[in-house]
Amino acid sequence: MQNASVFILMSVLLIILPGPDTGLATQNTLAAGKKGGFKTVLGGATGLMIHTLAVTLGLSSILVKSAFLFSIFKYVGALYLIYLGISALWSMRKKPDAQDEAPTSSYKHKSHFLQGFLTNLLNPKVAVFFLTFLPQFVKPGEATFWQFLALGLTYTVLTVIWFFFYVHFINWIRAWMKKPSTQRVIQGMTGIALLGFGVKLALEKQP
Template sequence: MLLALAAFTVAAVLIVLLPGPDTLVTIRSIVRGGRSSGTATAGGILVGLTIWICVAALGLAAVLRASEVAYAVLRIVGACYLVWLGVQSLRAMRRGAPAVDDGARRGLLGTGFAAGLTTNLLNPKVGVFFVTFLPGFVPSGYPVGATSLLFGADFLVLSVIYYVVLLALASKVTAWMAAPRVRRRMDALTGTVLVGFGIRLAVES
């Protein structure tokens, strides 16, 4: 078990460090609303991960994997949401919006906890990841459900450490990000990548 857990931890570290929609949405929230908004977004992502881990451990995520219709619907909805977030960033770039985001008054899912939770839950690959990747490390003879929860908790702890470090560094770059020219470039980069992630999620099988 210890060897399996160690192997999973090494693989999980590499996966957590690989930038994806969750990281980009967190950075976007930091740029638009500062550390407090980024913290809320990271909290939403971690809650989403917790839900996916519990669902996978219960075996319900296997239904998502087996049902092409369910997977396709969730994939398209998630893709549309990522594209919408990207377009919002590109529009903010053109407007030259202030560093402190008033997105709560313009839309509930733009930044903060809701953005993190929605981005994570609307990405079916997160659920499929826990169904296909995590069980491969469960040692023979051990209960799949309980062991999956243990490995999922390990993945969650690594994710918490990652976001704590990301948010800690945010204070050092907030002033740099607040510069209008830099903020516009960040909005352009984040928006373009989010739209790219959305299109890729929509067209991939």
Template sequence: SARESRDARPPAQDGLDPQGQAGRRRVRDIVRAPGAGVIDTQLVVFAGVSLLLAVTPGPDMAVVTKNALAHGRRGVLLTTSGIALALVAWVTATAVGLSALLRTSGDVLFALKLVGACYLAYLGIRTLLESRQRPADLLAGAPPAAPAHAVFRQGFLSAISNPKLGVFFVTFLPQFVLPGQAVLSRLLVLGVIFAVIGYLWMNLYGLFVTRLREVITAPRVRQWMQRVTGVVLLGFSARLAVERI
């Protein structure tokens, strides 16, 4: 009879019902797995901290200011691209363990500090000289022509020669690597996030400075803006030279 046929049907088993109870249970296990959801939270926290660090004034921001005043929007994009490439290089060095040398080798750290301090001093002096040598360009309001590779190189060298970035990455990034995760890929992801946030913020800041440059047409005021930037670069140079990292 129909009733006996219904009663004779075997009950659904988990192993034979992948779309039923077994499938639903697997979904629940994944959702409730240890660490699920923690990764997203960690990335959000990391992104927030990275943003706070990005908006903190530093040598890179001073270099962006210098090139925004001297070369306009083109200078901003080239400078921030150089900085971003340097950040990616530092992250890669951290991921493969090269940045750890900065913590163990005092000679390497001192040499890199010296190079970074000298380069910032060079940029500061050059900025002060440019503020005196180009009054006609300031009056015309047109950014003086400069080779793209030279402006890009300034951003790259200012960041790659800063040993504080290497020490920062080697101590900061591992805190956001969870147990059981692939360390190399995780560090690279964190580094890319940090570089992207820094790149976006630096461009936003640089475009603001460029806009300020376009609004302020008085040559003397703009010369003073360049001079202040030059002094700030010299200050960061002195700080990097004497600061204990």
């Protein structure tokens, strides 16, 4: 691996940019607390590791070069994000007099890990990002397999570290938001954001 410090700096800057994983982690932390947020983050990290292995083994290049496969992943991923957004908005349906119950019951039996996992796994832009970003830090003439693996693992660990603090922060805010109406507003905002990311992904053209 070359320019390790530059890679870490660039990775951190890219990780903190808001994306579908940020919206989902926010939504699930507000709905289910730190436990839901951490499960979402671990699911997303697992998805990143699969993309890392795919890049390392050369499978992602096939996805990027095939318009058909790229479109399948793009639309399935977009539909899943749109589904999550609609689910968040749908969970806002509450009678105004239901003040004693926060709008979190609809998330009680949902798999937050699976949501985070599928959000990253079904996003072809992650594969494109890994294929264009990671090779810039691979040293020519050495074992590329282990270099790609190390870069992908480093990026995943940095992602988990950032979201560890992010989930704690969101949970701290959640502790001050006792009114169900306030939680519904925030949940609605994250739902709209997830819908927006889904539509944006669906309209994305193949690179």
